[in-house]
Amino acid sequence: MSLKPKSNRELIKNGMFGENTIFRMAISLCPSIAVTNGMKNGLALGIAVVFVQTMVNATVSLMRNFIHPKIRIPIFMLIIAGYVTIIDLLMATYARPIYKEIGLYIQIIVAFASIFARAEVFANKNKVWPSICDGLGMGIGFLLAMLVISFFRELLGKGELFGYSLIAGNPLLIMILPAGGFLAVGLLMGFFNWIDMRFFGGKGASGV
Amino acid sequence: MDWTKLFELVVSSALINNFVFTMFLGLCIFFGVSKKMETAVGMSITFTMVMVVSAALSWVVYQFIMKPLDLTFLKIIVFIGIVAAFVQSADTIMKKVSPSLYYKLGVYLALITTNCIIIAVPLKNAGEHYNFFESMAFALGSGIGFGLALIIMASIREKLEVADVPAPFRGLPISFIIAGLIALAFTGFSGLITL
Numbered sequence: 001m002s003l004k005p006k007s008n009r010e011l012i013k014n015g016m017f018g019e020n021t022i023f024r025m026a027i028s029l030c031p032s033i034a035v036t037n038g039m040k041n042g043l044a045l046g047i048a049v050v051f052v053q054t055m056v057n058a059t060v061s062l063m064r065n066f067i068h069p070k071i072r073i074p075i076f077m078l079i080i081a082g083y084v085t086i087i088d089l090l091m092a093t094y095a096r097p098i099y100k101e102i103g104l105y106i107q108i109i110v111a112f113a114s115i116f117a118r119a120e121v122f123a124n125k126n127k128v129w130p131s132i133c134d135g136l137g138m139g140i141g142f143l144l145a146m147l148v149i150s151f152f153r154e155l156l157g158k159g160e161l162f163g164y165s166l167i168a169g170n171p172l173l174i175m176i177l178p179a180g181g182f183l184a185v186g187l188l189m190g191f192f193n194w195i196d197m198r199f200f201g202g203k204g205a206s207g208v
Numbered sequence: 209m210d211w212t213k214l215f216e217l218v219v220s221s222a223l224i225n226n227f228v229f230t231m232f233l234g235l236c237i238f239f240g241v242s243k244k245m246e247t248a249v250g251m252s253i254t255f256t257m258v259m260v261v262s263a264a265l266s267w268v269v270y271q272f273i274m275k276p277l278d279l280t281f282l283k284i285i286v287f288i289g290i291v292a293a294f295v296q297s298a299d300t301i302m303k304k305v306s307p308s309l310y311y312k313l314g315v316y317l318a319l320i321t322t323n324c325i326i327i328a329v330p331l332k333n334a335g336e337h338y339n340f341f342e343s344m345a346f347a348l349g350s351g352i353g354f355g356l357a358l359i360i361m362a363s364i365r366e367k368l369e370v371a372d373v374p375a376p377f378r379g380l381p382i383s384f385i386i387a388g389l390i391a392l393a394f395t396g397f398s399g400l401i402t403l
Contacts (some may be wrong), residue, residue: 029239030324034232047253077292089281107331110284113325155381178230181391186377186384193376 008133015137021114022145022185023192028114032149033181035102039162042150044098046143048091048106050136052083057135059083060123067124076119077110084110114138129167153184214345221349224398227325229391234325238358239383241316248274248362254316256348258298259326262291263347266330269342280334287330296318325329325354360390 007178022032031049035041059079060067067075088106091099099106118138121130154160158173159167174180239271242250274280299317302310308367320326329350333343364386373382 029235030232033235054350074289074292077288078285081288085281086283088284104331104335107284108233108324108328109329112287174392177392177395178232179388179395181232181382182388182391186381186388189384190374190377190381193381197376 008130011130011133011139012038012140015139016141016144017133019138020141020145021138022142022149023189028112028142029185030108031112032145032146033178035105036146036150036153036181036184037157037176038154038160039147039150041102042146043143044091044095045102045105045109046139046146047108048087049112049115049142050139051087051110052080053118053139054132054135055083056080056115056119057123057131058128060119061126061128061131064124072120072124075078076116080115080119081110114142118169136160149181149184149188152188158179210311212342217342217345218349218352219400221346222353222356223394224400226357226394226397227328227350228354229387229394230272230398231328234323234330235355237320237323237381238354238361238387242358242361242383243365245359245362245366247316247400248358249355251316252351252358254313255320255323255325255354256351258291258295258317258320259329259351259354260344260347261298262294262326263329263333263343264340265290266344267333267338270330270334271340273293283331283334284327288327289332291326325350361387364390 015117021028031045035045056076056184057081058129061075061076063079084107087109088103091106118134122134126134152160153164154162156172157177159165159171172180175184221227225231228235228238229351237251241247269286269290270280270283274283274286279286299310302317303315329347333346338346361383365383368382368386379386
């Protein structure tokens, strides 16, 4: 985060593009492959992450003056776990068919590096409203990444979007297999790096 | 105790349902520490040990405390608490008892708390209603599978350092593509054992 304070709009934009969780920061990669074999699943997990990220940021920011720095990590963990449980139970109740497929990954949100990182880096030091915007931006950035990946995987792998058949003929089965997920993310990441290098003179994502 | 079942569980969780290649968990660490062979080996060992112990602790808590009290809906919070507490205490104990081991593996311990696999194993054990020995076998197999994936990846990435990769693909993107190819190879294991 730069030193000069950003406006709320800039914060949201930064989360969506500048520091996009998956393509730029390359963290929280697990779900980007696990649930992107269909756009419906990608959307569901994305929404869950937007919710958790925003609420965690808001809560941490509200409580930042009461949390002793030495025990902040377990406290953040508990806050995150609390919200994950809420969304887990909500989805289990109201979105049963999707939950059956991606339930494990909803629960795994608790171990997302991105959510924890934003709580630690941003919400712990900023006022409530900017924190909420930052959480929203980060969450939406994640959601967009999930949609892009699952768009290609579902379209190429099944010839469908959101379950509606679009392309007739034999789809590329590999794209919905586990292997295809890795390939899709790798190629997209390379593509965004290329755009960044070609048109914006950037140096590409931080290669781990 | 059914030894065949346990053996099958170990093999299936290590190869067929490999956490990295078919369930995509633990990718952050998988890509993060697979750059050098030495760190990959250290990570795999630490990882497997933490996984087995935390799975055992979670199982006991789940069966004997949470189930009787009807608190199973709190499992996410409780399991992450158990893992975090265990990792923290392992860290402290190791520092006191064996500084040389701590020097070697301590770095990985800190990374492990926020790893998806470590938290996924107890959740899956609870979800599948495994008994104690099955839970242990599942945790052990998952640890071996993760170690295997890490070591394969590290050995390829060490060679990759000298390869001529197009600039936009350097670093992570090419690693993803390689992981995709390995995953394709792992698909070959499917159907080896049907549980």
